[in-house]
Amino acid sequence: MAEQSTVLLILGMHRSGTSALTRVLNLCGVDLGTRLMPPAADNNQHGFWEHLDAVDVDERLLHHLGRSWWDTRSLPQGWLHAPGTASLRPRIGALVRDEFSGSPLWALKDPRLCRLLPLWLEELKAAGVQVKLVFMLRHPEEVTASLARRDGISAAESGTLLLLHFFEAALASAGLPRSVVTYQALMDDWRGCVGRIARELDIALPLSEAVEAEVERFLSPSARHHHAAGQSPALSGSLNGRVYRLACESGDSAAFWAGAEELLRVWRMYQQDFVPYVNELQDMLAIRAAMERREAKPLSAAGGGDTLSMTPLTHLQFRMITGLQDGVGRLGQAAADVAATVVQVGTESAAGLSGQIATAVTAVHESLGSLRQDLGQVSAALENGLQQLAGQAAREQALEARLAALQQENAGSAASQERGLAALKQQLDGAAELAAARQEQLGTLLATAVQRLEAMELREQQREDRRLGRRLRRLLSGK
Structure with missing residues (x-):
């Protein structure tokens, strides 16, 4: 060289x-x-x-x-x-x-x-x-x-x-x-x-x-x-808009990088407070996406003809996700660049988690001999899922607290931030309600699994009783 x-x-x-x-x-x-x-x-x-x-x-x-x-x-x-x-x-x-x-x-x-x-x-x-x-x-x-x-x-x-x-x-x-x-x-x-x-x-x-x-x-x-207008709303508050506007207004690159120091400070704050939360939720969505791409193959329950497959999205989940996808990213504040993605991913994660747990529940029906062990695994998965939901709620509270601090720090744009935070709070409330609904549904799934276990054990006991009856009749008849 x-x-x-x-x-x-x-x-x-x-x-x-x-x-x-x-x-x-x-x-x-x-x-x-x-x-x-x-x-x-x-x-x-x-x-x-x-x-x-x-x-x-x-x-x-x-x-x-x-x-x-x-x-x-x-x-x-x-x-x-x-x-x-x-x-x-x-x-x-x-x-x-x-x-x-x-x-x-x-x-x-x-x-x-x-x-x-x-x-x-x-x-x-x-x-x-x-x-x-x-x-x-x-x-x-x-x-x-x-x-x-x-x-x-x-x-x-x-x-x-x-x-x-x-x-x-x-x-x-x-x-x-x-x-x-x-x-x-x-x-x-x-x-x-x-x-x-x-x-x-x-x-x-x-x-x-x-x-x-x-x-x-x-x-x-x-x-x-x-083509976009030079002074469009995208340049008034979003972090991406501020970067582009700085490039348009700077006389040279030295002036741009000097002005970018403040924007870099804001980005470092996002990395600390928002990015880990986004990463965790998107990891869960990636798992769900992989599961949805997998070919759907029904699982047969041993000893019966029942088949189970992955539970599809409910109408409520679909409506909430679609609504968020249509409206996400429209908040005008700098925090909305990342916070909007947090809202979108946070709501979808409940559906992703339910898909994972539903798959775990179907394992109960793989074989009669391992029903008790499978049920224990399902219970552990349910408990872990509830813990994740609780952790999400805590992180959502931390997110709200941080956004409140950002609102105070950016006093110059308090009115527009208040509208953005209200929209974010509304979406977070919707996510919390969905999480509560999923928790109730998980309890129902567990109860159903227990009932099926008891029914299978009863059928097994009935078959054993019939076998003993046939043996007793043969003994009595001398055959």
């Missing part, structure tokens, strides 16, 4: 304009390598400009970690030193050596880099490459609309993904040379964006008449399908 080799890491959320920015830099002389992802007519017809080997490393790593690009959970603790991570480290070094050993200035673009940046920084440093970063930001409403159209992702999920992609990358890249541009600025004045990146990162991005003509042909306004 040449001593002066420099890589530009293009960082940004999916659908934020990183493809357009990467291609513009490529036309200005930045090497992207030879193995690029092909365009997709129904997705990104002008090209992704992502190196296939880099994307493959990131996809494999997320798979090893039990995650995906659309997963809103935190990465597992200690992921940077996990065996799956270690197995992929040599591939990063091989990519640098095989594709860019003769390139003084090259770039990698993959939105997954935002969350996996610590690994790439370590391996690029080990390869002797100088790392500089370009952050690409787009109006949150445009990103949300694009993800909803392409992937069917909800506004709450998109908002949380935006938070994770920006703040995790911002924290991991602290102290490194980094420039920040917006998609709107690129479309309005791409020359100014290129000049700003070159100036702030101290790199050469020469322009010629031929290059300018090629860029003008590439940046077609028709490729942009979603």
Whole structure:
């Protein structure tokens, strides 16, 4: 690797304009390598400009970690030193050596880099490459609309993904040379964006008449399908909106990162108070989703013809979940970026938990000889489920207390926060009522299991009595 080799890491959320920015830099002389992802007519017809080997490393790593690009959970603790991570480290070094050993200035673009940046920084440093970063930001409403159209992702999920992609990358890249541009600025004045990146990162991005003509042909306004108003509600209170507005209003990247310190402080608070709660509930939902994807195979009870399968969602559960999905993510405060997801996941978790316990109850009917042992296992599962519900209630109380503190801290937006907190409290009350209903239903399931056990034991005793009667008749008849 040449001593002066420099890589530009293009960082940004999916659908934020990183493809357009990467291609513009490529036309200005930045090497992207030879193995690029092909365009997709129904997705990104002008090209992704992502190196296939880099994307493959990131996809494999997320798979090893039990995650995906659309997963809103935190990465597992200690992921940077996990065996799956270690197995992929040599591939990063091989990519640098095989594709860019003769390139003084090259770039990698993959939105997954935002969350996996610590690994790439370590391996690029080990390869002797100088790392500089370009952050690409787009109006949150445009990103949300694009993800909803392409992937069917909800506004709450998109908002949380935006938070994770920006703040995790911002924290991991602290102290490194980094420039920040917006998609709107690129479309309005791409020359100014290129000049700003070159100036702030101290790199050469020469322009010629031929290059300018090629860029003008590439940046077609028709490729942009979603437009959001500059001063929309998304920029007035949400944390994602504040990040984007800061990027629009900052004269240069130094001013942006200075202003972002306060936003980073808020994000660290979210990580401490909200993120663990979201992670736990989403882990439970992931288990439920896996169970629902499994092929439904009825279980036959030994000694009878009864069949049991997973209990479907009740009409009440379906109505509550659908209502939350329609309305979640609309609170205007910064806390709502994460809190709305907490509400959505918290309500759905009751249904997820009921599915797990219902599956445990069906184990009672697997064999007559192990009925007593199975019933004990069901009782333990029920007790554990009730403990989890109690723990959820405690965490919900802690969440309410924290939101109350946030309301006092943000006195300037007290009126709008009060509306958001009232909506959140209403959803939490609904979750508590659902949990109570599930507790009552679990008691009914246990009573039913006991009744079935007693009925089976009675049938067994009756069969034994009939056998003894037949033996007695044979003895009396002398046969």
